[in-house]
Amino acid sequence: MDGISESAAAAARDLRVMFSRLRRQLKEVEVGGGLTPSQTAVLTRLWKEGASSASALAAAERVRPQSMAAILTGLDQHGLIRRAPDPDDGRRQVISLTAAGRRRAESDRQIREEWLARAIHERYTERERRVINDALALLQRLTD
Numbered sequence: 001m002d003g004i005s006e007s008a009a010a011a012a013r014d015l016r017v018m019f020s021r022l023r024r025q026l027k028e029v030e031v032g033g034g035l036t037p038s039q040t041a042v043l044t045r046l047w048k049e050g051a052s053s054a055s056a057l058a059a060a061e062r063v064r065p066q067s068m069a070a071i072l073t074g075l076d077q078h079g080l081i082r083r084a085p086d087p088d089d090g091r092r093q094v095i096s097l098t099a100a101g102r103r104r105a106e107s108d109r110q111i112r113e114e115w116l117a118r119a120i121h122e123r124y125t126e127r128e129r130r131v132i133n134d135a136l137a138l139l140q141r142l143t144d
Contacts, residue, residue, distance in 0.1 A: 015139075029115045031108045035078065038063070038071050040108065043080060043097070047105035051096035053086065080104055 027037060035043065042057055052060075058068035072095060075081045080101035086092040097105065120129060 026112050026116065029112045031111045033078070033104065036071075036074065038067075039074050039078075042068075042071050043075060043101060043105050044108070046081065046095065046097050047102060047109075051094045053092050054095060055092070057095065075101070078104075 027040075031040070038061070041061060045057065045060060046052065054068050054072060055065060057072075058065045061068065061071075063071070072081060072083075076083070078100075080098055081095055082098050083093040083095055086094050120132065124132065
């Protein structure tokens with residue numbers, strides 16, 4: 001890589017791999033309730049980003065509209081979403097979370113956060129946890 005130090009290239013490569021693995025592990029944390037990973041992803045997206053159309057959700061999740069329809073049907077059957085006519089386009093529906101959907105998304109986030117906190121607590125010493133926190137402060141610059 002032109003103009004990039006070998007240490008920066010190695011750090012970028014290792015960081016990408018590590019974050020991919022951690023993300024995969026967090027997705028696999030058992031939260032219960034019988035939702036598929038795709039349903040959980042859509043539930044989380046609606047919780048974080050707010051109401052959306054089915055086509056926008058399909059594009060964001062990179063699935064076919066037919067697949068998104070099946071995902072939304074499952075969430076609807078669990079009472080986690082509501083559908084309402086789009087005030088700007090009567091042919092479309094706006095998908096939003098019900099109160100149960102918000103509670104479920106918040107609970108799922110909390111379960112994953114507790115899993116991660118427990119894993120960090122069990123696998124690292126206090127000194128190592130301080131190093132992790134210092135490294136995270138440095139990595140924050142990537143997103144600022």
